[in-house]
Amino acid sequence: MKKLPEHFAPRFLPLFLLIINFYLIVCAASCKMSASRSSFTGMLDEIDALSEQGQDRDALSELKKAEKYVYDSWSRIGIYRRYFEMGETALAEKTLVRGLKRNPKNPEMSAVYAQFLMRSGRGAEAVKIAECLRGTRFGSVYSEAYLRELASEKRASASEYFDNRFFSIFCDAYAGSKDGYWLRNAALICLKDGNYDTAYSVKPADCFEVEDAFFWSLVMFDSRRFGEAAAYAEKAHSLYPTSSIRSRHRVSPVEIAAVLSDSHIALSETEEAERARRSVIAQMERNTGGMNIADENVSSLLPSLFVNSALYAEANGNDDEASRLLTDTVNAWPDYAPALIAYADFARRTSMPPAEDMQELTLRDNGLATLKMEAYDRRAKIPVSDAEYRIDRSLERINNPVLYIARLHLKYETDFSLTPDEKISDVWNELERGSVGANVYPDVIFEFALNRLLAYRRYDDAFRLFRKSMAAKYGFDPSRDFWEACASSVRDMTIREAEYAAWFAAYSRLADTAIRLYEYCVYESGGGTDGKTISSLVSTPSCMNLAMIYESLGSNIQALDLYAASFVRAADAVQRAEIQYRMALIYGAQGKTREALRSAGYALALVPTHARAKLLRDRLAEQSR
Incomplete structure (x- = not known):
């Protein structure tokens, strides 16, 4: 076995020694740092002990010495706090200023210094220092500084707080305080611009105040998220019994029930909607054995709950309950137009003679009646004359155009000699x-x-x-073409005026003008810009009219697309059947017999008496044989 020469040394030895040396240096530095921090903490403990013993001069002297050994932002804040507690505000400020010079925009020191400046009445400086905190975990400090300074200037109107720049300010304020008011303010900024998705995005994880839950139920309802609107309204309902007096003054059970009921109606959950209304109606009637609205600050909502419950009862064949609710409502709110109109409709319907066949007429002539006829005769009735009297008295008290029109409708439906x-x-x-x-x-x-x-x-x-x-x-300028004036002013018109303008243009065979006006109504009136999404404001007949114009000009694809989109939003089976019939006509003209038969079949499935659809289906079936 060969021996290595005595002068030989492994090549890896220097590297090994270097690693060992580095490790020892790091350990030494770490130990030194740990010892330094331990020493600094011990110095602060001694300073605190001197302060507790009343030896403030000695404590201040030691604190000045300790300041030389600060090692991070938190240790400097510890020095600041002790200066501040000793009343040495100038020294307290200096230590923060020195720290920020060495470490500009440090979030911890910036937050503490901004708070110091706010306490000192130096709001403008606080805003400048806290600017770097926006969107951080200390963002609420900037929000407070900014809002305080704005309020101190006394020049900001309430409407200014709806500016978009306040959105992040309010969100930061909520992050620091967890006060739901700030999120509600942020949501209102979004709702002002119709930005429902962003408003939805800032909703809290949970609500603990009835005002919060009620507010978010309204946001969800306006966002057409009816399921969540109902859930928030249910939450508000459950929180109400234990809510503070202040909250009860701001939110009423009637308001909660109205949102809950409307949300369920939007979801086609009529029974749940009625339960929500009935809970309030029963509570109101239990108060004094009848209705008591003296202490309610919701006079516009409460009668609507009664009317909707009356209509629900009527739709379910309970005329006695419908009559009772309607009578109570018009007695309590004699000028509430929806109640008077529903009262008049009920009076007209219950005053109509029954549709009886010859056998039933013979029985009635002989003083006899079937059980069905007896039940019909016993049903609750309201005289038309009473409805007319109530509407006339209301018109004497208030000038309500809706009631004038309701009075004319009642006149036309009961006087067939006109x-x-x-x-x-x-x-x-x-x-x-x-x-x-x-x-x-x-x-x-x-x-x-x-x-x-x-x-x-x-x-x-x-x-x-x-x-x-x-x-x-x-x-309009009299010298200008009327239709040009209409097209340039259409955005100022109400949606119904714009729809009438489009209809009259189509009736006058002004295709280009009609298309321009109808496309505004269908695609742009709700703020849309993509030319594809149907506005929530436009009526379905206007959509159908535009589709028919497209078809007449040979734009069959556009026509079919618009008919299909209109079908989804159609109000009833009659409209849906008509849309399917028109689609069948287009398919038939294109030679697409299979699609035409399918659409005609859909139309007849919806409305079996649709004669034109039946004729078209039979003709297509004959041709396809």
Whole structure:
């Protein structure tokens, strides 16, 4: 076995020694740092002991010495706190300033210094120092500094706080305080601009105050998240019994029940909606054995709950309960238009003679009746004359155009001797009575008049009325083409006025103008810009009319797409059947017999009596043989 020479040394030995030396140095530095921190902590303990013994001068002297040994932001904050507690505010500020010079925008020291400046009344400086904290865990310090400074200037109006720059400020304020008011403020900024998704994104994980839960139920409802709206309203309902007096003054059980009921209605959960209404109605009636609304600050909501419950009872064949609720409502709120209208409709329906066959008529002539006839005779009734009297008395007290129109409807549906000319005369009289300026009328009266004239096929009269009213209301230049003025002012019009303008343009065979106006109504009136999403404001018949114009111009793909989108939002089976029938016509014209038969079949499945769909289906079936 060979021996290594005595002068030989392994090549890896220097590297090994280097690693060992580095390790020892690090350990030594670590031990030194640990010892230094331990020594610094011991110095602070001695200073605290001197302060507790009343030896403030000695404590201050030692604190100045200890300041030389600070090793991070927290140790410097410890020095600051002791200076501050000793009343040495100048020294306290200096130690923070020195720290920020060495470590600018340090979040801990910036937060503490901003708080110091706010306490010293130096708000503008606090805002500047805290600027770096926005969006961090100390963001609430910046929010406080900014809002304090803004309030101290006394120049910000309430509307300014809805500016988008406050969104992050309010969110940071919530992160630091967990006070739900800040999130609600942030959500309101989003809701102002119709930004429901962002408002939804800032909802809290849970609610512990009835006001919070109620607010978020409204946000969810406006965002069309009806399931979550109902859940938040249920939460508010459960929190209400144990809520503070302040909360009870701000939120009423009636308001909670209204949102809960409307949310369930939007979800087609009519029984749950009725339970929500009934809980409040029963509570109101239990108070004094009848209705007591003296202490309720929700006079516009409570009667609506009674009316909706009455309509629910009527729809479910409980006329006795419907009559009781409607009578109680019009007695308690004699000028509440929806109640008076529902009362009049109930009176008209229950005053109508029953539709009886010859056998039943023979029995009745002989003084006999079946159980069904007896039940019909015993049902609750409201005289039409009483409904007329109540509406007339209300019109004497208040000038409500809706009630004038309701009164005319009741008149037309009970007096069958009236001719179309007499009804049109009523339209002109109502326009003259309700005019608020030369050719300017309240929207409800204007729409009623146009509907009546169009229903009686007085198209020229209807267009003259529309043209004069739009020109007067929006100040059209008489020298300018009417349709150009309409197109340029369409964004100022109400959605119904815009729809009428589009209809009259189509009736006048002005295809380009009709398309421009209808496309605004269908795609842009709700703020949309993609040209694909149907506005929530437009009516389904307007969507169908635009699709029909597309078809007439040969744009069958556009027509079919719009018909399909309209089908989803159609109000009833009749509309849906008509849409399917029109789609069948397009498919048939394209030679797509299979698709045409399918659409015609859908139309008949929805409305078996749809004669045109039946004829089309039979013709297509014959051709395909």
